[in-house]
Amino acid sequence: MPYDPATFDTPWVSGACLLIPRAVRDRIGNFDEGFFMYVEDVDLSWRARAAGLRTLSCPAALLFHPTTDRVLDRATHRMFLQSSLRLAVKWGNPAAAAQAREGLARHGLPEPRPVRHHPHPRPRRHRRFHPWLRLRPRPLVTA
Numbered sequence: 001m002p003y004d005p006a007t008f009d010t011p012w013v014s015g016a017c018l019l020i021p022r023a024v025r026d027r028i029g030n031f032d033e034g035f036f037m038y039v040e041d042v043d044l045s046w047r048a049r050a051a052g053l054r055t056l057s058c059p060a061a062l063l064f065h066p067t068t069d070r071v072l073d074r075a076t077h078r079m080f081l082q083s084s085l086r087l088a089v090k091w092g093n094p095a096a097a098a099q100a101r102e103g104l105a106r107h108g109l110p111e112p113r114p115v116r117h118h119p120h121p122r123p124r125r126h127r128r129f130h131p132w133l134r135l136r137p138r139p140l141v142t143a
Contacts, residue, residue, distance in 0.1 A: 003057035010057040011049075015041030016065040027051060032090075038083040046091065074107070082112040 003010035015031070018041070028047045031040045045055045070076075085100035104111055 003059065005059075008056045008058065010055050012042045012045035013055045013057065015044070017061070017063045020044075024048065024053060028053070034086060034090075035083050036079060038080045039087045040083070043087055043090065074109075077107060078104075078109045081107075081109060086112050 028044070028051050030044075032043050035043060048055055072080075081100050081103045085097055085104065088094075088096035088100055101111065103109075
């Protein structure tokens with residue numbers, strides 16, 4: 001994912017690993033539940049940026065997310081294209097919407113059902129996990 005090496009600004013952050021302050025979540029809402037899987041992190045990032053907030057990358061962070069060698073089966077491809085179409089329509093990008101529709105049609109896949117989008121969905125009550133979360137800086141390795 002591209003980022004500015006001086007400021008760490010990035011167009012969107014990956015939902016595989018991200019930290020969101022409660023004040024930000026209260027301001028922009030949670031993940032849009034209209035996205036079942038894929039690009040929900042892009043939508044959340046774009047909502048943050050539209051609200052005047054920054055999305056930042058931490059290139060020194062290490063994360064193992066075992067999806068890089070995953071085979072893109074028909075169901076996964078369908079979910080990705082449907083979510084891409086939903087994102088394009090939501091954010092008013094007709095060219096991207098047309099591209100997603102073409103991909104769905106080319107593979108004989110259905111378009112997603114329409115979903116009402118609320119600008120700030122009411123946050124659900126979730127169990128707080130922070131007592132078990134420990135963030136520690138990586139040890140500095142010198143040569």
